[in-house]
Amino acid sequence: MKNIADIAKIAGVSKSTVSRYLNNGSVSVKTKQKLDKIIQENDYQPNQFAQSLRAHRTNMIGAIIPRMNSYAVDETVKGVKTICDELNYSLLLNYTNLNVEKELEALETFYRSKVDGIVLMATEITERHLTIINKIQVPVIIVGQEHEQLHCVIHNDFHAGYVVGQALGKSQYKNVKFFGVTESDIAVGIDRKSGLIAGLREYSIEPSISLTSFNYQEALFDVTEELETQPHFDAIVGATDSIALAVHKYTSEHHKKVDKQFIVGFGGNPVTEIVSPSISTVIYHFEYAGEVAMNQLNQMIMQQAIEKRLTIDVTLAFKY
Amino acid sequence: MKNIADIAKIAGVSKSTVSRYLNNGSVSVKTKQKLDKIIQENDYQPNQFAQSLRAHRTNMIGAIIPRMNSYAVDETVKGVKTICDELNYSLLLNYTNLNVEKELEALETFYRSKVDGIVLMATEITERHLTIINKIQVPVIIVGQEHEQLHCVIHNDFHAGYVVGQALGKSQYKNVKFFGVTESDIAVGIDRKSGLIAGLREYSIEPSISLTSFNYQEALFDVTEELETQPHFDAIVGATDSIALAVHKYTSEHHKKVDKQFIVGFGGNPVTEIVSPSISTVIYHFEYAGEVAMNQLNQMIMQQAIEKRLTIDVTLAFKY
DNA sequence: TTGTACGCGTTATCAC
DNA sequence: GTGATAACGCGTACAA
Numbered sequence A, B: 001m002k003n004i005a006d007i008a009k010i011a012g013v014s015k016s017t018v019s020r021y022l023n024n025g026s027v028s029v030k031t032k033q034k035l036d037k038i039i040q041e042n043d044y045q046p047n048q049f050a051q052s053l054r055a056h057r058t059n060m061i062g063a064i065i066p067r068m069n070s071y072a073v074d075e076t077v078k079g080v081k082t083i084c085d086e087l088n089y090s091l092l093l094n095y096t097n098l099n100v101e102k103e104l105e106a107l108e109t110f111y112r113s114k115v116d117g118i119v120l121m122a123t124e125i126t127e128r129h130l131t132i133i134n135k136i137q138v139p140v141i142i143v144g145q146e147h148e149q150l151h152c153v154i155h156n157d158f159h160a161g162y163v164v165g166q167a168l169g170k171s172q173y174k175n176v177k178f179f180g181v182t183e184s185d186i187a188v189g190i191d192r193k194s195g196l197i198a199g200l201r202e203y204s205i206e207p208s209i210s211l212t213s214f215n216y217q218e219a220l221f222d223v224t225e226e227l228e229t230q231p232h233f234d235a236i237v238g239a240t241d242s243i244a245l246a247v248h249k250y251t252s253e254h255h256k257k258v259d260k261q262f263i264v265g266f267g268g269n270p271v272t273e274i275v276s277p278s279i280s281t282v283i284y285h286f287e288y289a290g291e292v293a294m295n296q297l298n299q300m301i302m303q304q305a306i307e308k309r310l311t312i313d314v315t316l317a318f319k320y
Numbered sequence C: 001t002t003g004t005a006c007g008c009g010t011t012a013t014c015a016c
Numbered sequence D: 001g002t003g004a005t006a007a008c009g010c011g012t013a014c015a016a
Helices: A002-010 A014-020 A028-039 A048-055 A069-089 A102-112 A129-135 A157-170 A184-201 A216-229 A241-254 A286-300 B004-011 B015-022 B028-041 B048-055 B073-087 B100-112 B126-137 B156-168 B185-200 B218-229 B241-254 B287-303
Strands: A058-067 A090-095 A117-120 A140-143 A152-156 A176-180 A208-211 A234-240 A264-266 A279-281 A309-312 A315-317 B058-063 B090-096 B115-122 B140-143 B150-155 B174-182 B210-212 B235-238 B262-267 B278-284 B309-314 B313-316
Touching: A002 A014, A014 A241, A028 A140, A028 B278, A048 B140, A048 B150, A048 B287, A058 A069, A058 A102, A058 A129, A069 A090, A069 A176, A069 A286, A069 B090, A090 A102, A090 B073, A090 B090, A102 A117, A102 A286, A129 A152, A129 B090, A152 A157, A152 A286, A157 A315, A176 A184, A176 A216, A216 A241, A216 B278, A234 B287, A264 B073, A279 B278, A286 A309, A286 B156, A309 B028, A315 B262, B004 B015, B004 B028, B015 B028, B015 B140, B048 B235, B048 B287, B073 B090, B073 B287, B100 B115, B115 B174, B115 B287, B140 B287, B150 B287, B156 B185, B156 B235, B156 B278, B156 B313, B174 B185, B210 B218, B218 B241, B235 B241
Parallel strands: A058 A090, A058 A117, A117 A140, A140 A152, A152 A309, A176 A208, A176 A234, A234 A264, A264 A279, B058 B090, B058 B115, B115 B140, B140 B150, B150 B309, B174 B210, B174 B235, B235 B262, B262 B278
Antiparallel strands: A279 A315, B278 B313
C-alpha cells in the first residue's frame, strides 16, 4: 500500500504538493496532470487514520440500537444510513440487546472511537445516560424517546393514540379493550395510552385497560389470560404491533366463527398486512425520523443552532 | 482530552513508561500504582487512530448487508456482532439495498477505511466482485452464498430441501406444489429446489413447480395467479418463508372452508409462527452462521490456515 | 507554485 | 525499570 511520499517520489515532487493536489487543488496544470495519472495508476487512497489523527475528526457516526430484528429499528437505521451516505459519514453500529449496561458501554466505546456524533435509540433515558452524555463531549441525538435536556426526534405518540380513539368512536365501536405497556416507557406506555383515552372520551367511551409486555410471546400469554375470561370486545387496541399481532393470533385461534373483532396496533409493521385478515395499524415514519435525526446531528456537529425537539407525524391506516 | 504525554507529565515519568504500563505492564509497583490513580482520575483513553496508524491495524470489521429489515440478515449480523465483541473488533455496517453497484462501492469504501476484514452477505457473486476482492488485500468472508474461489459459510440448502421432500413423502402428501426463485441465486434457486425434488423422488412424487420472486408482494401476485387456476394441492412449499407467507395469505383468504393445505417455508422466520394457523418452516441457524463466519474471518486476519468452505446444518420444524 | 519542517498520539527500539 | 528517539501517514505554516 502506497503512501503520499511514494506518490510524491514517483511524480518527482514533494509530499506537500501531492497533499495540496488532493485538498486545495492549488497546483500547476502540469503537475496536476502528472498526479492525475500517477494516482490513478497506483490507485492511491489517503490513509484515513493519519487524516483523522491530524484533523481531530473521524467522519464517523455511531448508532446505538437496542435490537436488530425490529421493524422500527431497521427502518430508522435505514434513514440514518441514507443521510450518512449523503454527508459522507461512515456508520458504526452498536447493538445492545435491550441491555442498559451495554447501552452505557456503547456510549463510552464510541467516545473512545472518537466518532463525530452519536444516534441513540434508547428504550429509556436514565440518570446515568445523562451523566455519560454530558461527560463525553460528543453530540448525541435521541430518536424515539423524549428527554427535556437532550436533543431528540420523536413520533407523535399522543396524537397517534388520539386518532385511533377518534376513529373507533366514529365507527361506533363501543366496547374497547386496550393492552398497554409499562409507564417507564414514556412514549409507548404513557403518551399512546393517554391519546387513546382522550380520543375515545370525545365519544364517551372508556376503554378497558390491561398491562402487558413488548415481547410477542409474553404478550400472547397475557392476552390469552385476559381474553379467556372476557372474550368479547368490539375493538381491541395493542400498544404496539407486536401486541396487536398477539391479539390477532389468539382471536383467530379461538373464535373460529369470526365474531369480527376489530384489531389495531401501532407502528406500521408490514406483518400486520401479512396476517389474515389484516389488522389495522398506525403508520410510524421511522425511516424519515432516522433521516431527520441524522440531519439534526450533522447540524450539531457543524456547531449550528438547532431545535432541541422535533416531532414526526403519524399516519392512520385503518382497514374498515 | 488528555494524551499520553499529559499523563506522563502529571506522573512525572516519560511517555514510554506510560505506554509500557498500558501494554506490557512491565513497570515498577510504585509507578504502577501512581499511574493507576492518575489514569483513573483523568479517565484517559489511548487515541485509537494513533494506535491504528502505528499498528497498521484498525480492529474494525466491515459488514456488507443487502437490506435491513430481514430476519436472515439481522440474525446473521447479531452473530457477527457477538464475536466482534468477544474479539474486540468494532463493527462497521454498510447496507446496500440490494443494489450490486452499492455492494461493490461498499467493498472499496471498507478498503479505504482499512478495516481488518469484511463480512459479505451478497445475493450473488459476480465477476466484478471477484476482481475487487482480489485487488484489495483484505480478508473477505461470504456468508449465505457459495463461491469456489472465496471463503464462505453456507447453509445446507440442498439438505434443507431434501428433508422437506422426505417429510412430505412420509406424511403421504401426494400432490405437491413448489414456488421457487431464479436460478441465478445458487443457494435458494437451485440447491433448495434440487434437494426437494430428490427428497420427493424417494417417494415417487414429482412436484409441480412455478417461479416467483423473493419479494412478498410479487410472490403474492404470482401465487394468486397460479392457485386461482389450480387451487388444490396437498402441500405447498415456498422457497423462502416470504413466499410461504404469501401462499398462506392467499389460501386463508380464499379457502374459508379450510381444506387443509400444508404449507412449508425455509428460513425459520418467526412470522411463520405468528400467522394463524402457523406454517411449517425449515429453521436456518443464521445467528450461528454469523458467529462462525466472524470466527473464520478472525482466523484469516490472524493469518491462520482455514477451510475455504463451511456448512451450517438446518433444523426441520414441522407442524403436523 | 513549490518544498521544508513540524506536529497529531502512539509504540518499538535501544541505550542507560 | 526507565527514558530519549524514531516512525506510522498526513496536512499546513512558513520560507523560498
